[in-house]
Amino acid sequence: MAAALGWWGVPLGILAGTLRGSAPFLFVSLGECLTEKSGKINLGLEGTLLTGAMSAYAISYLASDKWGIPATVSPWLGVLAAGVAGMILGFIHAWLSQQPKVNDIAVGIAMIIFGSGIAFYFGKAFIQPKAPQLPTIDLGNWSAMPALQSALKISPLFIFGVLLAPLMAWFFKSTRWGLFVRAVGDSPDAALAMGVSIKRVRMLCIIAGSFLAGIGGACLSLYYPGLWSESISSGQGLMAVALVIFARWNPIQCLWASLFFGGAQAIGPALQSVGVDQGRYLFNAMPYILTLLIMIITCSPKKTLSGAPGALGTING
Amino acid sequence: MALSRFNWRSRAESVVIPLAALMVALVLFGIFCMFGGKNPFAVYAAIFKTAFGSWNAFQGTLLRAAPLMLTALCTALPARLGLMVIGNEGALVLGGLGAAAVGLILSYGSITPNPAQLQTTLGLAPTVVQIGMALGGIIAGGIWIAIVGALRHYRAVNETISSLLMNYIAIALLNHLVEGSWKDPASLNKPSTFPIPELYRLGNIGSTRIHYGLIYGLVACAIAYFLIQHTTFGFAARTAGGNVKAARIAGLPVGQLTIIICFLAGSSAGLAGMVEVAAVQGQANASIVAGYGYAGILVAFIARYNALAAAIVAILLGGIINSGGALQRSFGMPDATVLVFQGLVFLVVLYSESLYGRFKIFKEPEIPLAPPPATSSAVPV
Numbered sequence: 091m092a093a094a095l096g097w098w099g100v101p102l103g104i105l106a107g108t109l110r111g112s113a114p115f116l117f118v119s120l121g122e123c124l125t126e127k128s129g130k131i132n133l134g135l136e137g138t139l140l141t142g143a144m145s146a147y148a149i150s151y152l153a154s155d156k157w158g159i160p161a162t163v164s165p166w167l168g169v170l171a172a173g174v175a176g177m178i179l180g181f182i183h184a185w186l187s188q189q190p191k192v193n194d195i196a197v198g199i200a201m202i203i204f205g206s207g208i209a210f211y212f213g214k215a216f217i218q219p220k221a222p223q224l225p226t227i228d229l230g231n232w233s234a235m236p237a238l239q240s241a242l243k244i245s246p247l248f249i250f251g252v253l254l255a256p257l258m259a260w261f262f263k264s265t266r267w268g269l270f271v272r273a274v275g276d277s278p279d280a281a282l283a284m285g286v287s288i289k290r291v292r293m294l295c296i297i298a299g300s301f302l303a304g305i306g307g308a309c310l311s312l313y314y315p316g317l318w319s320e321s322i323s324s325g326q327g328l329m330a331v332a333l334v335i336f337a338r339w340n341p342i343q344c345l346w347a348s349l350f351f352g353g354a355q356a357i358g359p360a361l362q363s364v365g366v367d368q369g370r371y372l373f374n375a376m377p378y379i380l381t382l383l384i385m386i387i388t389c390s391p392k393k394t395l396s397g398a399p400g401a402l403g404t405i406n407g
Numbered sequence: 408m409a410l411s412r413f414n415w416r417s418r419a420e421s422v423v424i425p426l427a428a429l430m431v432a433l434v435l436f437g438i439f440c441m442f443g444g445k446n447p448f449a450v451y452a453a454i455f456k457t458a459f460g461s462w463n464a465f466q467g468t469l470l471r472a473a474p475l476m477l478t479a480l481c482t483a484l485p486a487r488l489g490l491m492v493i494g495n496e497g498a499l500v501l502g503g504l505g506a507a508a509v510g511l512i513l514s515y516g517s518i519t520p521n522p523a524q525l526q527t528t529l530g531l532a533p534t535v536v537q538i539g540m541a542l543g544g545i546i547a548g549g550i551w552i553a554i555v556g557a558l559r560h561y562r563a564v565n566e567t568i569s570s571l572l573m574n575y576i577a578i579a580l581l582n583h584l585v586e587g588s589w590k591d592p593a594s595l596n597k598p599s600t601f602p603i604p605e606l607y608r609l610g611n612i613g614s615t616r617i618h619y620g621l622i623y624g625l626v627a628c629a630i631a632y633f634l635i636q637h638t639t640f641g642f643a644a645r646t647a648g649g650n651v652k653a654a655r656i657a658g659l660p661v662g663q664l665t666i667i668i669c670f671l672a673g674s675s676a677g678l679a680g681m682v683e684v685a686a687v688q689g690q691a692n693a694s695i696v697a698g699y700g701y702a703g704i705l706v707a708f709i710a711r712y713n714a715l716a717a718a719i720v721a722i723l724l725g726g727i728i729n730s731g732g733a734l735q736r737s738f739g740m741p742d743a744t745v746l747v748f749q750g751l752v753f754l755v756v757l758y759s760e761s762l763y764g765r766f767k768i769f770k771e772p773e774i775p776l777a778p779p780p781a782t783s784s785a786v787p788v
Contacts, residue, residue, distance in 0.1 A: 186754060186757060186758060191760050191763065192757055192758065192761050193757075193760075195567050196708065197754075197757055199493055199567075199753070200750060200757055201750075201754075203701060203705070203749055203753055204747070204753065205750070206746060206750075207746030207750045208750070210741065210743030210746060211743040325571070331568065332572070335565075368587075369583060371580075371586070371587075372580075375579030378575045378576050382572050382573070382576070385558075385564045386558060389562050389563045389564045390563060391560070391561060391562060391563040
């Protein structure tokens with residue numbers, strides 16, 4: 091695509107990659123934002139993302155090829171299945187991480203292993219077949235350049251995610267339930283005094299967050315890169331967790347951070363498309379290095395981060 | 408109650424609960440197999456037979472246990488400080504790269520020897536080269552995790568996330584080097600570094616097919632146990648892990664402790680990388696990323712961060728990994744089956760954490776106190 095454009099292909103490739111690749115970051119980070127606002131960490135969203143990607147792809151394929159459901163509907167069933175699969179994993183995490191003396195970070199590590207195990211186990215059969223993909227919205231029809239046209243093919247899920255970010259910010263700020271979530275996350279004692287069930291709020295937040303992370307997986311397998319393989323995620327779920335710290339637990343900033351990460355991820359492939367092949371592994375490792383650098387810059391040993399939920403990281407907070 | 412009394416009940420508790428958790432995980436795994444249309448008892452029998460059924464099978468298990476013992480320490484040691492480090496895979500990769508680099512330099516004088524250099528080695532004694540490779544692995548892996556510790560101490564960067572990110576960076580670095588500047592042009596299908604000469608590789612113990620990596624693992628676990636349980640250094644680390652504020656007030660150098668413990672943790676995993684390069688692969692390539700790092704986290708958890716227990720758990724888990732191939736061949740189950748099983752074990756073991764102290768049988772019997780003096784006027788409150 092970019093070869094004909096010469097070096098102009100690089101910024102265009104990064105733009106296209108940003109629009110395509112940021113959707114999983116966005117969904118996982120919003121899900122993690124909701125989870126962490128309630129005072130628990132879910133590191134296992136990497137496993138949720140993989141399971142979501144596998145379920146979405148499998149259901150989209152099975153629905154259209156085996157169950158005779160039209161190929162326009164089946165990907166949406168896949169998206170739903172991804173969300174439901176995420177909710178199941180979320181339930182396990184929520185239940186286990188609220189047992190006495192059980193550390194939520196450790197549960198997250200276990201859920202990464204378990205989630206990826208489940209995804210690879212059931213996904214083995216779906217590596218070969220082609221599943222119907224989600225439709226795209228073409229925003230580039232005004233342009234005569236085919237490269238720009240294909241860069242501006244945007245997933246409706248991405249638009250949904252972009253709209254979800256301000257919606258979630260409004261939810262935290264202005265609704266009664268948002269207040270409950272913040273109370274449970276910031277000061278469980280205050281929440282108890284308000285008569286809010288800490289366990290139930292956290293359970294709901296973790297399950298809803300995992301639902302979103304599952305949908306993030308559907309973005310991977312049904313939109314971009316639009317296939318199912320065992321290396322499809324390689325740490326994006328984890329980066330999204332780190333990204334929430336960078337975004338200071340603010341849904342709107344999660345959106346900007348996700349776009350930034352989607353762009354960073356696109357640098358390697360964009361450079362490869364114009365023939366820069368030297369050090370491609372290092373370029374592809376860019377998002378990880380960037381995440382680490384951002385964490386080094388934004389964290390501080392002197393004070394807790396502004397915006398951090400008060401009960402975060404305390405056992406049974 | 409005398410503090411020095413050997414409280415066998417709580418010891419028994421920390422043996423019985425993890426074992427019970429393993430059994431429960433086995434049952435859950437059996438149910439999982441049943442849903443897949445497999446007879447769970449046939450699966451159990453196959454796991455047992457290929458893991459522990461014969462001396463030959465058990466040798467395969469021990470071969471897989473060796474790197475697990477070492478990578479488990481990468482999580483177990485920092486856990487004593489209250490840190491959850493899971494950069495095992497990355498430290499293993501760095502250790503493998505370090506060992507390969509040192510091994511090639513000591514063998515040929517260069518990481519990328521030219522054909523003339525390849526003809527003859529420098530003629531060093533095998534022990535010298537092997538010690539060099541081990542040090543290369545230890546130092547490279549150690550520094551890798553020491554960075555995690557330093558970031559934690561000086562910048563309060565969450566060690567779990569940073570170490571996990573560094574796994575991906577390490578693997579990218581490995582791919583970059585073996586497909587780039589360190590590549591052996593002869594390795595076409597699987598880009599690798601130049602091979603370490605046969606003479607300098609780690610050999611097998613006696614007439615078995617078990618390499619000396621197992622000894623490394625056992626010795627490292629024993630040293631780690633002694634260090635943590637029986638030295639002032641270990642006592643300081645455990646104190647800081649129990650309560651950082653108290654440790655600081657007591658004047659313990661928490662920062663130094665963090666970095667040293669993290670270095671030791673990384674060097675164990677780095678040594679596992681050296682074993683993979685010097686005994687198994689003979690060169691550094693993508694095959695050293697075989698999941699031993701992630702399985703090592705699980706070993707450390709089941710062993711409750713106890714280094715001696717880790718050696719035993721590593722053998723158990725090594726057996727399960729060893730049986731993965733048989734499950735694939737005889738039952739047509741995907742290789743991810745082992746991952747599902749590991750995940751189940753992990754989840755059940757975590758749940759079992761909440762059971763400590765719940766069973767009366769593991770409680771020390773109360774020493775009966777003298778009955779309170781009888782009062783004649785018992786007023787109900």
